Amino acid sequence: MLPPAHTSATGLLLDAFDAQLFRENAGTAAAKLHDHLSELSIRGLDLIDPATLSEAARALMTEEREEAAGLDEKKLAAIIDLYVRTGIPVHSPGYMGRQFSGVVPLGGVIDFVSSVVNQPSSFYEAAQLPNVAERIMADELNRFIGWDPDRFAMVTTSGGSLANLTALLAARNRAFPDFWAAGNPALDGAPRPAIATGADAHYSVSRAAGIMGIGEAQIVRLPLDAEQRIDLDQVGPALAAAEQRNLKVFCLVASAGSTAVGAFDRIDALADLARERGLWLHVDGAHGASLLVSDKLRHKLKGIEKADSLAWDAHKMMFVPAPCTLLFYRDKEAGLGAFRQNASYVFDEKTDPYTELDSGDKNFECTKRPMIMPLWSLWALYGRGLFAKKIEYLCRLTDDAHRILCAEPDFAAVHRPEANIMCFRYLPSGLPDGNVHGLQKAIRDRIKRQGNFFISKVDIDGVAALRVVMMNHRITTDHFTALLSEIRRVGAEVLSGDSGAGL
Numbered sequence: 277m278l279p280p281a282h283t284s285a286t287g288l289l290l291d292a293f294d295a296q297l298f299r300e301n302a303g304t305a306a307a308k309l310h311d312h313l314s315e316l317s318i319r320g321l322d323l324i325d326p327a328t329l330s331e332a333a334r335a336l337m338t339e340e341r342e343e344a345a346g347l348d349e350k351k352l353a354a355i356i357d358l359y360v361r362t363g364i365p366v367h368s369p370g371y372m373g374r375q376f377s378g379v380v381p382l383g384g385v386i387d388f389v390s391s392v393v394n395q396p397s398s399f400y401e402a403a404q405l406p407n408v409a410e411r412i413m414a415d416e417l418n419r420f421i422g423w424d425p426d427r428f429a430m431v432t433t434s435g436g437s438l439a440n441l442t443a444l445l446a447a448r449n450r451a452f453p454d455f456w457a458a459g460n461p462a463l464d465g466a467p468r469p470a471i472a473t474g475a476d477a478h479y480s481v482s483r484a485a486g487i488m489g490i491g492e493a494q495i496v497r498l499p500l501d502a503e504q505r506i507d508l509d510q511v512g513p514a515l516a517a518a519e520q521r522n523l524k525v526f527c528l529v530a531s532a533g534s535t536a537v538g539a540f541d542r543i544d545a546l547a548d549l550a551r552e553r554g555l556w557l558h559v560d561g562a563h564g565a566s567l568l569v570s571d572k573l574r575h576k577l578k579g580i581e582k583a584d585s586l587a588w589d590a591h592k593m594m595f596v597p598a599p600c601t602l603l604f605y606r607d608k609e610a611g612l613g614a615f616r617q618n619a620s621y622v623f624d625e626k627t628d629p630y631t632e633l634d635s636g637d638k639n640f641e642c643t644k645r646p647m648i649m650p651l652w653s654l655w656a657l658y659g660r661g662l663f664a665k666k667i668e669y670l671c672r673l674t675d676d677a678h679r680i681l682c683a684e685p686d687f688a689a690v691h692r693p694e695a696n697i698m699c700f701r702y703l704p705s706g707l708p709d710g711n712v713h714g715l716q717k718a719i720r721d722r723i724k725r726q727g728n729f730f731i732s733k734v735d736i737d738g739v740a741a742l743r744v745v746m747m748n749h750r751i752t753t754d755h756f757t758a759l760l761s762e763i764r765r766v767g768a769e770v771l772s773g774d775s776g777a778g779l
């Protein structure tokens with residue numbers, strides 16, 4: 277028999293894991309989040325100096341001691357308040373800045389369930405419903421991609437960056453079957469493996485080249501056309517030049533919704549080009565793949581059925597808690613070659629109906645969040661209409677905002693928006709060309725600090741532009757017009773404060 281000290285937990289330990297206390301405190305959190313979600317005024321970020329915030333956070337910490345402290349419910353409430361208050365108010369109509377969004381609140385409820393039942397989802401035995409839900413969502417979404425239901429595969433990954441890396445690994449392993457075990461063939465004098473992608477592809481693509489041992493220098497940057505899409509006329513010459521440099525391009529990465537301006541590369545033509553040359557076509561649809569669920573917008577990804585893989589962030593345009601990324605492969609045999617490892621404690625030599633759904637050998641993570649659950653639950657509860665309606669509204673709104681902008685003589689659109697991202701510049705009359713870059717940056721920084729709106733900025737052709745990403749269906753054209761007034765006001769402040777100098 278074990279000594280009594282080993283058989284009974286202390287009262288404090290019991291308290292910390294107590295179901296009743298959990299229920300009461302979950303109620304407190306829900307009430308606070310209700311207040312948070314109900315506050316819909318036009319707001320941006322209340323940017324706090326990190327030292328001040330650290331001080332506030334440290335003030336909430338229990339003094340160091342060996343015994344666990346008892347629960348102070350006021351402190352818990354204060355932690356929740358501080359957390360909520362210091363975030364970007366993503367559900368306010370003032371938030372137009374980035375690609376993450378206010379989630380469908382019930383998605384948060386399901387995510388909360390996931391956190392408490394804590395089922396890591398790479399293995400069926402640990403997360404039965406999430407694994408089944410992954411299969412169901414894969415089938416549901418593949419209806420819009422159009423791949424052979426018996427041949428395609430899908431794994432979830434913790435974000436679009438990891439999905440891009442995983443797909444590129446699969447592509448590399450198909451083209452260079454020995455790379456995984458033997459290393460880069462270029463070490464033995466063979467042509468260097470390389471990846472071709474648009475000049476403004478998301479940085480995760482070149483990062484993947486670094487991680488995979490291919491080297492960032494082996495990214496072949498394809499020039500863009502006036503619409504910021506890969507210029508189809510330049511692909512052939514760029515690939516020929518790469519070959520001259522002793523590069524062996526094995527993968528072409530297209531963007532379906534580029535990060536900077538939301539441009540959609542022409543997948544249809546790129547897929548034909550990739551096939552002719554035996555290249556893997558990966559589509560980075562982290563932002564824009566969600567347009568597939570809309571009958572009106574699906575055409576932006578025309579030709580997707582000819583791609584080899586597709587990264588799709590549901591935590592962007594499907595409005596679920598991050599991370600939730602789905603990585604699709606047209607051919608499961610090729611796709612599932614991304615990782616080649618044996619680990620007897622988790623990977624079985626032969627699968628059965630239970631282990632067949634395991635994804636531990638197909639994704640990078642071992643312990644993985646059951647990220648599909650909010651997406652599947654919302655899809656189950658509301659159907660695809662919820663997502664399609666919101667996406668269509670956001671794209672229409674951005675188009676309307678573009679029209680409003682074009683009618684203003686002191687603003688210039690950088691491009692015609694294809695989805696819900698739009699970049700533009702504030703160009704008051706008399707502004708010297710040399711000050712354009714500095715003025716946009718100064719305006720964005722001041723707006724970020726002043727707290728009425730939240731927008732972002734991006735350099736396009738080396739010159740800064742203001743960038744809005746419409747992720748919130750509560751934003752109307754009136755809010756956009758108010759943003760333009762704010763930009764004029766802040767711009768005047770900047771120009772008068774600095775007398776235009778130093779921009």
Ligand SMILES: Cc1ncc(COP(=O)(O)O)c(C=O)c1O
Binds near residue numbers: 480560562
């Ligand atoms: C086109 C594109 N690809 C990849 C990513 C990276 O996705 P994640 O932030 O989920 O890693 C982003 C994120 O902004 C993106 O816009």
